[in-house]
Amino acid sequence: MIDDITWNDLGMDEVFKCINNTNSSVGQEYLYKMLREPVADAEKLHELDRLADEFTANEKERITIQKIFMNMGKSRKIAVTDYIGYIMDIEQGSNIVHYLAWVFLIASILVTVLVTPVLGIWLIIASVAFSIITYYKYKAKIENYFKCINVIVKMALASEDICESNISFLEPECNRLKEILKSFSKVTKGSWMIESGNVDGSIGEVVLDYLRMITHMDIVKFNKMTKLITAKSEDAYNLVDTLGFIETSIAVASFRESLPFYCKPEFVENTNNLSVKEVYHPLIDNPVCNSITTKGNVLLTGSNASGKSTFLKTIAINSILAQTIGTSLSKEYIAPVYRIYSSMALRDDLANSDSYYIVEIKSLKRILDAVGKKGIPVLCFIDEVLRGTNTVERIAASSEILKNLNTDRALCFAATHDIELTTILKDCYSNYHFQEEVTEDEVKFDYKLYAGPATTRNAIKLLNVIGYDKNIIKGAEQRAMHFLTDGNWKS
Structure with missing residues (x-):
């Protein structure tokens, strides 16, 4: 681990910026972590070197992967690993209340159709009111965490895109991603339910907003996702590391290309x-x-x-x-x-x-x-x-x-x-x-x-170059000469 004193002594933040040709938070954070943690594992360095060489030699494939990471984007304030930590810290919510809202609404509709329309309509109004009130009550507690879920969903979708690109030299990394994605198939499926409402103001989004209020489908999906991610937190961190490693290798390739010359240690x-x-x-x-x-x-x-x-x-x-x-x-x-x-x-x-x-x-x-x-x-x-x-x-x-x-x-x-x-x-x-x-x-x-x-x-000579008074320079030279000759300082 490179400690803070060494990191600051060497101006490593500026060195990091010089290397940081990444398009996503995952790659940026992994590169920074890598620079802070020199490895004794030669195999890891060999794999990084192999990927960097492959991305240098295969421009089309490199651009394909860079576009995938660009779609993930960068978070300016919070680290990706922190998002996972926040999800793990969430108090696990129950979906019973939200299922009851569904039951209440369905029962009201059945009463309207099969028993008495007047009573049924009043029950529908009551059930919708109950749904909306409970929806905003529960969503207020978790809405800030929706971003955390969306970050993980983006990583999972990006992993799928990388695997589907069928780039042969990424086979070892894709095999790891495919294994990790087995844990997150239920996370990506139906992830649209928890997108922030009314994203583009379209009629479809407006309708979805009302459906979310009445059915609580985004809250139900959120609770299921958080439980799954918490249970598979190790896989979530491995997903970050694997994606980060891939994009860091691109940054290393780019850095090497910018140099007049370099060598492999x-x-x-x-x-x-x-x-x-x-x-x-x-x-x-x-x-x-x-x-x-x-x-x-x-x-x-x-x-x-x-x-x-x-x-x-x-x-x-x-x-x-x-x-x-x-x-x-x-x-x-x-x-x-x-x-x-x-x-x-x-x-x-x-x-x-x-x-x-x-x-x-x-x-x-x-x-x-x-x-x-x-x-x-x-x-x-x-x-x-x-x-x-x-x-x-x-x-x-x-x-x-x-x-x-x-x-x-x-x-x-x-x-x-x-x-x-x-x-x-x-x-x-x-x-x-x-x-x-x-x-x-x-x-x-x-x-x-x-x-x-x-x-x-040259200390005294530099005084002369800078333009110090000649008397100061002459006196300093005489004192220095006296000390070198007699071994003591002249008063």
Whole structure:
């Protein structure tokens, strides 16, 4: 599971939007769920990959399925799975009162025909009044749930359409849908009874509205449907998952077609190293590609704005995409399956009265806790370790935290401005850096990854580029030089 901190650190909402070429709520929600839940099941990724390739190669069939999902439409406020949950929470209603309304009306008609017309007419008026009063009384309690039923009906009808399309490469999915539909045949049959009344204002709809009031047929049908769906709730959720999986494969196919290049990941066992070639970030126009093959943990150094954070996010996002939609924005991705965590774009938590430093150490603690648990190894990304405290304690504490992540149960990518860490951690972290070219009036970055620690600084030079007062720049340079020469700060 990708937790909220990691999801927000990496801007995954924007990545999701980039991939989300779906036409229905079912597909949209399944894609989001898939991105939040990296899988260790290679078979599921293989099946997604197979369908994506088939939809890419078979445009006519893809358009046919897309039209079916488009007819289902999107719900902007409520998740499809929530609709199922709402139905399960409904207090099951009895149809006895509604059957009595039928009996009362039929008896009144029989009295009119066989006994006395005058009495019969009065009884008919009374029975109709009873039907209308009880109809609105009971319908008021359940009318808001009609939408829930209609959503499930739409899914069932869409499933029937997909199966009837006879697309050969969808046979495994259609077999699952056909099995599920056995539970819902009574749901789709007569579903017109509970459509919202007077949909188009036609005479037929008006007549149906009156029939509903007199016979309560929509309430009776609703009660039967809710009982069936509640009893078959597992099938309802499986219906959502199967349809969502199909449309997600179309979205993945579309996403792949939009990329300059991509690769299908290769997952390996009995190693804790990651190798990517020409990897790039999905949200950056004209991105600079980088390659790395890890031999243990990675420590990144480099000047401000040189590309450290973007590189961390690039590797992290590609690891998530590899383990969720079987797609890496690179020419090669070889790695084991990981649990993925980050601690990067943190901020004060005013709601809980937590300072930046408290938020930061809590974030790092959750990564250490994850590494301590049994199971799949952890791939973690840490940007500017403990930036929320003073230099001495930051270096002391961050070096120990990063050393604790040097285990066969974790692979850590960390970025820092503290060049001291490159020496302290040289035995357990491989050093890489980003660099820049500085002139009098500008700083140029190539955003390429280089081996070894950074050897340049640009913070004060950037002040000059931005246009700071020359005296500020001169004073800052003198203080920095004094510290580097004598080891203490000039007063």
